Amino acid sequence: MAMMNEKDYYAILGVSKDADAKEIQKAFQQKARKLHPDINKAPDAEERFKEVSEAYAVLSDDAKRARYDAMRSGGPFAGYQGAPRPGPAGGAQTPGGFPFDGFPFGGSWGPAHRSAAAYNPETGADVVIDIDLNAQQARDGARKGVRYRRYETCEQCSGTGSISSESAHACPSCGGTGSIDVDMSFLFGGGRLQMVCPECGGTGRVVADPCPRCDGTGRRAVVSEAVIGFAAGTHDGDVVRMRGMGHAGTNGAPGGDLVGRAHVAAERLEGRARTGFYLAGFCAPFLVSLLITGMTMAMTTLCAVPFALGVLMVVSDDVLHRSVLWWRRGAVQFANGFGNGVFFAVLLAGFSRCSQSMTGPSYRMM
Structure with missing residues (x-):
């Protein structure tokens, strides 16, 4: 999931960066009504609805909006509770009092005050x-x-993701819970919608100085x-x-x-040869059954053709330069096909006997 400073929430809602709370709520209502999964059946409607809800959850909250604006602008207050936020009249207010609260005095201005990033330790893949x-x-x-x-x-x-000694902090947007609530009471009579926190990606922790x-x-x-x-x-x-x-x-x-x-390559069984071994094995039980029971030449030929095709596919795969392991793997494929062929041959014989008994003399006398 993209972090919240990687998305343009203002563009998602279709409002300007100076929009007030009423404009943001009105824009969200209009988009949410169109994209709600109960109304919009488009394949991407649910994902777009979540994105709009995520944007509203951030921009409708003064503290989260201030953090989002600071993080996108790369301001020095990004990632701290004391970041200034727009007040009701457009003036600046601070949620934590003095805007420098929480800063370690004596620290240097620079990379140590970059915006927060999600802290999500995951083992590297092979x-x-x-x-x-x-x-x-x-x-x-x-x-x-x-x-x-x-x-x-x-x-x-050194792999921690942080340039300070302490790499992880509780996410200030969700308080470490990994999720945020969106008030939906004004929309369709709903309550509150819980969604993954866009800043920490659901981990509940962030690197405050990435x-x-x-x-x-x-x-x-x-x-x-x-x-x-x-x-x-x-x-x-x-x-x-x-x-x-x-x-x-x-x-x-x-x-x-x-x-x-x-x-x-000399040992690898794949492609035409692999299919050929299986096809020959699958057709073999039918061919043997027809020869034993003395069926018509047409039926025998019908089974002999795919069997011959399977053998041809095997022979055409440079068999003279193949290893013993290649032939063993081919035998396994032939055995797999033969087993499935026996199953279907027995099933077919059973249906044939049932059909003959139902059309015999004893059945016609009933």
Whole structure:
């Protein structure tokens, strides 16, 4: 979810930045009536209704609106309870008294007073790379160099996302609950609507002085290089895991791994050959059943054609250069198809016997 300083709530509601409370409420009423899910059945109506409600929840509250304006302008009061806000007559008021309340005296003006960012520690994801190996490399082992994109820990903030010693604070917009309430009593007779806080993204915590280099996430996008070593006797699908070389976690959370996955063409069963093994296996029980029961040549041919097609698909996949593992995987696919074919063949035979018994002499005498 985008943070509230990344969205233009005034544009979403269609009002000017100097709009008063009545103009904001009127604009919200008009848009909410058109977008309410009970009335508007468009696929994106619910999402747009939530966005309009989010904008109203922020702009209808003096303190939240002041924080939002300060955060978007990059003002020095952004992220603090003492931020000035517009008063009823357009003058400036402060919710916490003197506007410098809460500032550590002796501090420097600069990046330490940037706008707040959501504090959301999440473990970094693995980076998985398929690496092609020929039959000899798989047999003898190989080392492969790779370049890949990933997130690495930000050096400036050491991954915390904050340039101060304390990285996380309770979100001032929701008080640490992770959600905000929107008064809907004037619309359709509703009560209060609870929604995810747009500033902290539902975590209830923010970085009040985010690192300017990583924007408070604690990680940066980079291009990395690594050498992945595959041991002798590697097979298709085997993986090599390099700890901590995947995506770095956000806000100091653990990072993921770099995973090299061997792609050995001589052992990989895919595409036409995979389908061919299954098709041949599926048709085999029908073909055997028809030959045993002595059905007509037309019925036998009807089953023989897809069986032959499956065999042709397998043979056309360079079978002379395939490994033993490839043939084993093909046998598994053939067995899967054969099992399903037996099931349907038995089912078909049962229906055939029922049909014959219903049209036999004993049935006609009844």
